[in-house]
Amino acid sequence: MTPVPDTAPASAQDSPDDVLAVRNLEVAVGGRKLVEDVDFTIRAGERVGLIGESGSGKSLTALSIMGLLPEDLRTTGSVRLAGVDHDLVGADETRMSRVRGKEIAMVFQEPMTALNPTMRVGRQIAEVLLIHRTRPDRASARAAAVELLAQVGLPDPEAAAHAYPHQFSGGQRQRVVLAIALANDPALLVCDEPTTALDVTVQARVLDLIVRGVEDRRSAMLFITHDLAVVATVCERVMVMYGGRVVESGPVREVFTRPRHRYTQGLIGASDLSVVDDRGRLITIGGSVPPAGHFPAGCVFRNRCDSASESCATRPDWRPTGPDSGYACFHPVPENGAHRTGVPMNQEAGRA
Template sequence: MLVIDDLAVEFRTDEGVVRAVDGAAFSVGTGEIVGVVGESGSGKSVTAMSILGLVKPPGRRVGGSIRFRGRDLSQLPASDLRTIRGGDIAMIFQDPMTALNPVVSVGRQIVEALRLHQPKLSKDGARARAVELLGVVGIPDAPARFKQYPHEFSGGMRQRAMIAMAIANGPSLLIADEPTTALDVTIQAQVLDLLRVAQQETQAATLLITHDLGVVAELADRVVVMYAGRVVEQGDVTTIFTAPRHPYTVGLLESLPRLDRDVDELYPIPGSPPSLLDPPPGCPFHPRCPLARDRCRTERPELRVVGDGIGDPTHRSACHFAEELESTEVSR
């Protein structure tokens, strides 16, 4: 469905050039849910925005390709890309309060999305479908809520409205960018259940951008781990959570609180993510890595297949010494 190959995105700033995405490569299959995880600044959201051509100056794509159903989106004219946005590919943005128009009612915004991509749909038909969608995503008294404005919705209801708008035209690919950010735990669980229902209803492939490993464990089929703009590990969700083969992935998992066993203390990853204005040579994780050696400081590791290929043939790691982590077991 979606193939991203060697994607590079830069931002020109007064201090210099920031390489926000640096050679990212992964794919999303039909009907598959792929979770993209990493710390803030790892390049997750910029990668997602690049798919729809939403990275604006001073940002720009400087390399690689983004192929959707065999078509390179980065080479399409703006008119074709506008047709795809909200139609074949829909996005649930991180902050619905800024994504929704504050001076237009929620229902009217859903109607606009419907009629833009389904021009034969009548105004009354679009209104009825919008009310139906609000009901599908669990918003009570949908006909009355149709007329209300975003500020009259709670945070969870705004996120539900965003999901309704995203699934309105039956997309083939759904991109969810931090869909549970700033929501309390109970509402997060409801939104995750709703995303699962939306994916089942549309049979859309889903790209789930998040820093929450619990969300990934709950929803994803495969996981892509990003660090400093690069993909450092990817594989199916069971493999990543039980047999990680990159020190950064191990660090992320070991820094989480656990409910299934007694843990005296958490083990945070030492140091801080590197400045993308002046990234370290070699492996970008080496200043924080317990396995780092001279080779790591000078030679950039490539994303390569690890393991015997029998368990998870898609498992790849960008670590020179991935095999030394074979004894590491992190229980899901």
């Protein structure tokens, strides 16, 4: 059993608008907690970012929601999805396979992990439509597959449907993966660094297709990235993860312009190439992310934090600042503190 989440982010009451409700999620291996006290809600059509340095527990969070963790990792807590009458935590593979690719779909960093190298891509898309009975027969599934390939911007969708994954570029493969993920109009799309492995020139285009794909379907999205500028473009709300915990969350614009947690402040400083320290060096967060299970007790960030004091040896309570926002820090950045952000905010960011 996990403890009562008195330090977990406060969420609004469960409502019919909730697509995903994660409560007190914990992932552990051999007694070491890799993810702890994770608690959040995603509402219909909402796009929520999950950011943090490598090793913070972002991918484990996504994989535990999808029921895709290796067997030696133990997940506890609760993951509820609208329209699914059972908890996803502890659900057996038969039940999960009915949900995955239907109500909830995922795009990973590396497209080949999601594709079958020996099957034509049109057939791979048709399969997910047939398995979940979205299309009644092979002919209509095939036609829908070609239509999906057109939607993700592949120039000759008929020819693309006949091709094998290796015949595509990395960016095109990720579009195929997106077509498969969107095929059954999932209520929630989970993306884990979907453009990180792609050439910078194609990243923006693929991001655009992802956003358009979820907007057209009114799907909600959990979007994982280490790139703050991408979150600012894509998401309305953001959760900041460190040491397997959500340390801050809130509307993108608020969190990026007025971070409260010292870790968030550090991340923003580290993303800002226009700000240098008094010796002219780029600002980075001091120290490095400890291996899982080796974060300090109390505040997980305290061994890297300039503001840490004795009190930080105790775990900081979650301090709510709104229904979906708050932070867990004893020495928050003053609310009216003079600081700037290097995260490029465009007009799209944070629209609610």
